[in-house]
Amino acid sequence: MMVEDEYIRLIFGLKLKQIRTDKNLSLFGLSKLSGLSKSYLNEIEKGKKYPKTDKILLLSESLEVPYDHFVSLKLDKNLAPIGDILQSKILKEIPLELFGIKENNLIDIIANAPAKVNAFISTIIKIAQNYNLTRESFFLASLRSYQEAHNNYFEDIEIDVEKFAKSYHLDLSKRISSAHLEEILIEEFGYKIDDQELSKYDNLSVLRNIYIPKNKTLLIDKNISEAQKTFIYAKELAYNYLEIKDRLYTFPWVKFESFDQVLNNFIASYFAGALIISRNSLTEKLTNFFELEEWKPLKLHQIIKHYNCSQETFYQRLTTILPKYFNIKNLFFLRFTHKEDSLEYKLSKELHITQQQAPHANRNHEHYCRRWISIKTIQDLEKSSKERATFGIQISSYENQKNEYLVLSSATPDPFREDINRSVSLGMLLSPHLKKKLTFLKENTFEKNIVGVTCETCSVKNCAERIAAPARLEKRNQHREIAKTVDTIINSYS
Template structure:
């Protein structure tokens, strides 16, 4: 068994026996003749005592030697033992957040009962919300993005090195033909189309990479923007020398957090290659400096790059915090089936603050006043290839306002399925300084909630259900007041 685990288990047991005997470290030192510092290192899992020292502790604490060295823990510490023996500490990407595994072990050793209670609570919450291993990894990735304002200069620099190495001109639109040539000539790829369409069960799978033969299989339905992005991701894996990777787009499953992280790195590289930072920054400045919002100009910028609206909005979450110091923002992807009242928030990112809306209200009704939902309704009726709208959303219950830009497109792989991509910018003094068009009277202002179940807006014409959580809260408050009155009366 792992040496560190054995040390920690012995330390946990010694600490528990000592505290059960109402002994301080100083007291145990006096009793056993072993130094206080030595005992402290044992209890913290840093040292494992030699047999003669264990014999002394066994005798002085009146605990059988075999019980002292046994790896079996009592019921209070058993969950901690299970945790330490499991792979979970290895799967948690501690290093991303500057935490060492030894630091976590120290925390466990210093307060095992409290840590056990905390872990049990987290597990119970996770089970309640069906929080899977995949969900945990993706939540860890989002936290990593948020901690870095979703901007990674090393990847930006890698793109510039790639561009120089292969003599690409970022002043021109990057095409799939440009990237396909590099994949074939430089990395020995074979690219095959029409194969995936033979398998109906593959659904919306757009590409499969076969590493043994460097064969890239592409779906029939992909457009030029999707093809370019797939090629750019493949180039990222090769240029960045990433070995532990995913082989399908979109991904089906992953084996480790490293695969999730590397998939993000490749996607970031692809976005930065297809939508160059400097070029996008210059074009956004022209929109931001206008006194009114120029919708035509914004859409012209979106279409200027060989990319999907989703990749474009994702790229905004990289550029706005870095180039414009706009860090209070959220990104959402919502899917919807035509003639349905169901909306699913299946991708999100929140920078600087935990903004509303979020995806944890999975069984509730998202606010129908959101522009994100409006464009989905619009495109399902119009059948256009792209619907765009802008709105200032006021959340009275949160005392916050957001400028929300939203695009909706059809899902090319699913009949009557649509998705909206939105970016919301918190309206504050910083945003007002950066965006001159914020005072534009033609931008629709709308009071919104998060879900109908938690919304206090009266007479809402699109409410799907009553505000049951607020009603319950009001009822409990009324009961509380009556109880206080009864206490005062009697």
């Protein structure tokens, strides 16, 4: 971690440079405006000098920026990853000198980088936290950082969806069927669709489809649901309408050659979700739902049923609509999977908007808290006949923390893997803004549970759901006590 004085200088320099460039001022221009020398301003921006109070006041007046904004260590969102990387150990752990890069030069490069590079920086930070990432995990972390940097909302794709719908006379306010999309694929883009070929291969049961570009043939599993088929067709339409050539050919993917393929897969998936669940339609329905005086889960189920989509597609679509149209930005999406009779629940997909909420996929094979509604809905499903999804909602209150989340979850069997069940969950940070938006969110409306992250790090006493001792917590406490004793002994000899 950087020493505090160095960090403060760098943060101030980054802020000054961002404000100056936002106002289209050169160093020469700012020098003329403020009366400070160009060389002095350059040293400030590079983090070599920190101006005295009178100089900060001069810059504040010259640039029409509040003094408090200049001296605050809080960075704007597009620079926040830079602050994270400056405070992390990653710059010290990467042997930059092997590549002829000096730390200050790298910081200068970062400060001049566009938003996409900041997404890459966030990825580097995640790598610092998870050392054993595979190439696939690295690409997915990169993509997740890119999504989070944009609050998972992409206006250009939304507009393309609406243009597509207008071109092909699709009414986005109504339920989109696979038959609608299949006709466009065949008539407009020359597709051949075969739902028999895949069933000839026993080892391909995990695949939903294969696309063969040579003759535009789409092989699909004959057993997929109507919602899954609609999503697959919508993705194929996205690849064609957006003229995406560098793409993946299976769903789920078997192999990939580059990050561009992973990114393009996301773009096509986003297009598909936005086509099946249009932003205008969903925004209208959610507005009416949030204005209900009482919590009525049946109304939420009716909204979901209006769209020809899976539970996962709907919950993921909420992560794009809630931040943009309802200003509900502190939220997360989680997908857990569980093999029946196994003690392990795997966090197989996650997305965190604005804040880094727990839990994250852990690399230590620890046991996630069983008090999470994400896990309880899976347990409820496994106790049921599995003929329909199970649903749950709770307020999750973290032990020893102030944060509380309203979490919705649903669980279904995995349609392509035997004895595997999964849940998808959406968590929203409880805040005055959320309570104002959700009229039905009143005191005692929902059950509140004290939750941890993993059993190994949890200090909750007498937990009936605990399946592992708080080993890591105990070890950390033991080390802390040893350190105190060592300090006491050293001080006694001083």
